[in-house]
Amino acid sequence: xxxxxxxxxxxxxxxxxxxxxxxxxxxxxxxxxxxxxxxxxxxxxxxxxxxxxxxxxxxxxxxxxxxxxxxxxxxxxxxxxxxxxxxxxxxxxxxxxxxxxxxxxxxxxxxxxxxxxxxxxxxxxxxxxxxxxxx
Numbered sequence: 001x002x003x004x005x006x007x008x009x010x011x012x013x014x015x016x017x018x019x020x021x022x023x024x025x026x027x028x029x030x031x032x033x034x035x036x037x038x039x040x041x042x043x044x045x046x047x048x049x050x051x052x053x054x055x056x057x058x059x060x061x062x063x064x065x066x067x068x069x070x071x072x073x074x075x076x077x078x079x080x081x082x083x084x085x086x087x088x089x090x091x092x093x094x095x096x097x098x099x100x101x102x103x104x105x106x107x108x109x110x111x112x113x114x115x116x117x118x119x120x121x122x123x124x125x126x127x128x129x130x131x132x133x134x135x
Contacts, residue, residue: 001128001129001130002121002125002128002129002130003130004114004118004130004135006121006130007114007117007118007120007121007130008114008117010121011106011109011112011117011120011121012106012109012117013097013104013105013106013107013109013110014104014105014106015100015102015103015104015105016102016103016104016105017102018102018103023042023045027041027042027045052070052082056070056072056080056082057072057080059072060072061085064087066087066089066090067084067086067087067090068084068085068086068087068090069084069085069087070082070083070084070085071083071084071085097110113135114135115132115135118130118132118135119132
């Protein structure tokens with residue numbers, strides 16, 4: 001039997017992500033936005049990674065001004081990791097789907113309620129329906 005996870009994977013909008021920004025491109029961008037030299041920028045980025053590692057291992061969130069916080073996490077298996085808690089101001093600044101300049105797969109489904117997506121699934125998968133009453 002299908003689950004809402006199957007429905008979302010098939011019909012929910014998702015970002016069509018581009019390639020990651022190469023470090024050199026990021027350093028050049030920061031150079032243009034600051035008075036720092038590329039070697040200094042790379043040193044700061046490396047030191048930031050060390051700072052995050054040091055404090056996250058001690059259970060302390062790490063602030064990234066204008067970006068958010070790195071938050072230490074632990075799984076049910078006791079594996080430690082980190083999550084990003086995005087600064088609400090950054091999220092707000094990113095705007096809505098009309099502001100996004102990357103690709104969006106299934107853009108036409110933005111704003112479509114989960115119940116409607118499940119109905120779409122049921123129409124396309126009559127032998128593997130999902131119960132829409134709980135959605």
